[in-house]
Amino acid sequence: MGVQILWAVLLVAVAALAIAAPGLRSNRPDAWWCLIGYPLSVIRILATWRRLTTTIGLAVPRRPARLLVGSVVLKGDPLRPIPPRRSLPRLRQGGLEATARLHPGQVPDDFARFTEAIAHAWRVFAVRIVPVGRGHVRLVALAWDPLASPKVPRVTQYEPLRAVVGRREDGAVWAIDLHLVPHWFVVGATQSGKSTLIAALVKQLAPQRVALFGIDLKGGLELSLFEPRLSALAPDRSSAGRLLARLVAEVETRMVLCRKAGVRSNKDLPKQLRRPPIVIIVDEVAELYLMATREEKNEVGEISTNLLRIAQLGAALDAHLVIAGQRVGSDLGPGVTALRAQLGGRVCHRVNDPGTAEMALGDLSKEALVAAQQITTAERGVAVTIGEDGRWMRTRSIHVTPEEARRVAKKYAHLTPVWHEEEGTYL
Numbered sequence: 001m002g003v004q005i006l007w008a009v010l011l012v013a014v015a016a017l018a019i020a021a022p023g024l025r026s027n028r029p030d031a032w033w034c035l036i037g038y039p040l041s042v043i044r045i046l047a048t049w050r051r052l053t054t055t056i057g058l059a060v061p062r063r064p065a066r067l068l069v070g071s072v073v074l075k076g077d078p079l080r081p082i083p084p085r086r087s088l089p090r091l092r093q094g095g096l097e098a099t100a101r102l103h104p105g106q107v108p109d110d111f112a113r114f115t116e117a118i119a120h121a122w123r124v125f126a127v128r129i130v131p132v133g134r135g136h137v138r139l140v141a142l143a144w145d146p147l148a149s150p151k152v153p154r155v156t157q158y159e160p161l162r163a164v165v166g167r168r169e170d171g172a173v174w175a176i177d178l179h180l181v182p183h184w185f186v187v188g189a190t191q192s193g194k195s196t197l198i199a200a201l202v203k204q205l206a207p208q209r210v211a212l213f214g215i216d217l218k219g220g221l222e223l224s225l226f227e228p229r230l231s232a233l234a235p236d237r238s239s240a241g242r243l244l245a246r247l248v249a250e251v252e253t254r255m256v257l258c259r260k261a262g263v264r265s266n267k268d269l270p271k272q273l274r275r276p277p278i279v280i281i282v283d284e285v286a287e288l289y290l291m292a293t294r295e296e297k298n299e300v301g302e303i304s305t306n307l308l309r310i311a312q313l314g315a316a317l318d319a320h321l322v323i324a325g326q327r328v329g330s331d332l333g334p335g336v337t338a339l340r341a342q343l344g345g346r347v348c349h350r351v352n353d354p355g356t357a358e359m360a361l362g363d364l365s366k367e368a369l370v371a372a373q374q375i376t377t378a379e380r381g382v383a384v385t386i387g388e389d390g391r392w393m394r395t396r397s398i399h400v401t402p403e404e405a406r407r408v409a410k411k412y413a414h415l416t417p418v419w420h421e422e423e424g425t426y427l
């Protein structure tokens with residue numbers, strides 16, 4: 001009798017879950033995944049692992065394909081190849097992960113080539129391969145696209161110079177941390193999401209003790225939204241040249257201060273001497289490097305040198321660069337390539353020309369380059385990022401509207417350090 005009751009309860013529970021599943025999936029995807037999606041996926045993975053790895057060639061035969069029997073060579077497909085040993089899939093937020101042991105002769109890339117086949121077999125949104133030490137790979141399955149509508153927790157306490165700007169594909173928050181990676185390079189075709197990312201960055205930096213500077217050679221159209229919170233905004237090349245020269249002088253002043261105080265960085269200075277961190281945002285960097293006349297050539301040369309100086313000296317002296325552009329190729333001159341080498345943080349949105357993606361990611365990761373070129377027009381705000389650990393990942397910024405950006409800039413306008421255009425010093 002007791003067993004019958006148990007069966008009845010079990011049946012009712014299964015029936016209730018089956019009825020509630022569609023609603024749960026759309027309203028509470030996390031709960032749906034824990035209760036239904038994950039257990040079903042584990043059963044599917046266990047049931048299909050051998051067949052899947054045999055089909056895609058990751059299972060290896062125990063015996064060689066050729067065998068000498070007496071003086072005769074037998075050729076054929078050996079029976080029951082052995083699949084790579086795999087751990088039980090573990091639950092993780094919005095997905096699952098399992099570790100697999102490589103057979104001798106296999107490398108992580110052998111798995112990476114079949115991620116799409118694995119994702120289809122497991123009925124998940126995507127599968128990523130992460131090498132974990134020698135001889136093992138981690139297969140990370142994402143149940144749904146975590147970048148579809150990224151949300152970030154409300155920040156109440158800001159870590160200095162760290163901005164939570166969106167979500168990463170692995171479900172974690174995406175933060176641009178200027179302490180860890182001092183300079184960033186953001187590229188993307190028109191309407192790909194560069195300004196939205198910059199707005200998300202400024203929104204998070206605005207409440208902090210930071211001097212924000214804008215260089216916007218689209219006539220100040222984009223960055224003027226934040227004008228109340230900017231210490232200075234340069235809307236054309238000659239004013240950009242003057243501002244950069246002043247900022248280099250400021251960096252040099254900091255260097256002298258540090259030398260006199262016997263410390264190695266601005267943040268080690270005594271509090272009364274410490275200057276606020278500087279973040280210089282450049283929108284449409286190509287405009288800084290385009291030249292037609294001899295005078296323009298001199299101006300571009302000076303700007304290029306000053307940007308490089310800030311990039312080289314800035315990290316310890318709390319001067320940071322965020323350089324954005326639509327089309328950035330080596331045809332803009334050696335100054336751009338030299339600057340790129342100093343910008344450790346890279347964000348590549350959808351691009352129209354392979355040269356720009358190559359400029360942003362090509363020197364760091366070929367796989368990242370391929371992933372960036374697959375971003376579609378519909379995926380606004382989606383980017384491939386290389387961050388502090390040198391690994392690439394897909395990310396998406398939160399959607400900060402121009403109105404919100406304007407409101408935040410006004411709200412924190414009182415925190416804007418005052419900058420004298422002539423002397424270039426703070427009050």
Ligand SMILES: Nc1ncnc2c1ncn2[C@@H]1O[C@H](COP(=O)(O)OP(=O)(O)OP(=O)(O)O)[C@@H](O)[C@H]1O
Binds near residue numbers: 189190191192381398
């Ligand atoms: N993370 C995002 N989520 C949702 N929508 C986004 C996101 N990022 C951008 N968009 C949408 O894409 C459109 C273009 O974004 P944005 O202006 O940031 O592109 P852009 O690369 O700066 O373009 P341009 O170079 O022409 O200024 C915006 O209207 C915005 O609504």
